[in-house]
Amino acid sequence: MEFDFWWLLVPPLFFAFGWLAARIDIKQLINESKRLPSAYYKGLNFLLNDQEDQAIDVFVEIIKLNxxxxxxxxxxxxxxxxxxxxxxxILIHQKLLQRNDIAAELRLDAQYELALDYLKSGLLDRAEDGLKALQGGRYARKASGHLLDIYQQEKQWEKAIAVANTLSDANYSFQHEVAQFYCELALRDIANSQPDAARSHLEQALATHRKCARANIMLGEIDAAAGHYESAIVIWQRIEGQDPQYLSLVGTKILDAFRRLERPADGVQLLKSYLSTYPTLDLLDLIHQAVLEQEGEQVALEYVYSVLRANPSMLGLKTLADAESLLAPVERRKDLEVIRSLINENTRKLSMYHCTACGFRAKQYYWHCPGCSGWETYNPKLGAESV
Ligand SMILES: [Zn+2]
Known part of the structure; x- marks a missing residue:
């Protein structure tokens, strides 16, 4: 096999070209920098040191020269x-947008910047118009992302669904969000006493994202409100197959539906089976209360002990102290009260729902985090602990 020795010249040649290109770049940079006023560096220095006010003053002076x-x-x-x-x-970007002496691409930049100005100032109608005008161009995707934010802020769920569907791609499907938007539409239907429309939106939520537990929670609520407790229970039971964590959000509803059917013991039995597989504090508290009502203090206390033996935790200890104090003789109740308040103090943080994205804590459960605007970011289990 013959070998062409001139190939050996290729690596040094590449190296030489690279060196030359770098030299040209550096030379150009030096030439350009010589033309810049010293004030420019002053302004840049302020910017780099996070002294934005001073930087703006300097750049305002520079722009007067040019x-x-x-x-x-x-x-x-x-x-x-x-x-x-x-x-x-806004004034600067409007002027840039009106200039005919600059390239169309730069006017497009100005149009996008102007839309961001309106967005930040809260002039959402103007921001929406500006962002819509950017569709089809190189800012289309970014503009759609902002439009999605606007429609969520304005609770325009139909428009939010349409935009999210256009943004959906192989990297991110938006199915969680779109399903939640359908649930929000259903919420509006329920407020307007239109249960059939609500059902239809909830079915669309499930068609978009079959694991949308909120849709089944709401479908069950619609049936329960109409007195169809059997079917409500069947629907809520489907949550186990979607995401069992959300069962703790329907525990009270399930118990109530069984009570209405005059089968309270079946309700407790169902929750006990859930608790043994998916332990949560909410379910333990609920079952403790239900057993207390149905079978008395002693049975309730024994049940809490049996659960805690299997899953010891600080949060469960609170329920145990509650159960113990009900049975304790009067002279011991004061001591138990001290223990209970100590446990409460130490578990207060854990006995709140928290957002897994931003850490925002709240007593109530949110599907849409008030802290970071994330959807389904709240952990449906209280605290981060199991029972
Ligand atoms: Zn959050």
Missing amino acids: PDSVELNFALGSMFRRKGEIDRA
């Missing part, structure tokens, strides 16, 4: 917006 500089105008516009001086940012 008012037509597109780059400087964009930079200043962004700085004004970040600082909350939205009116000034």
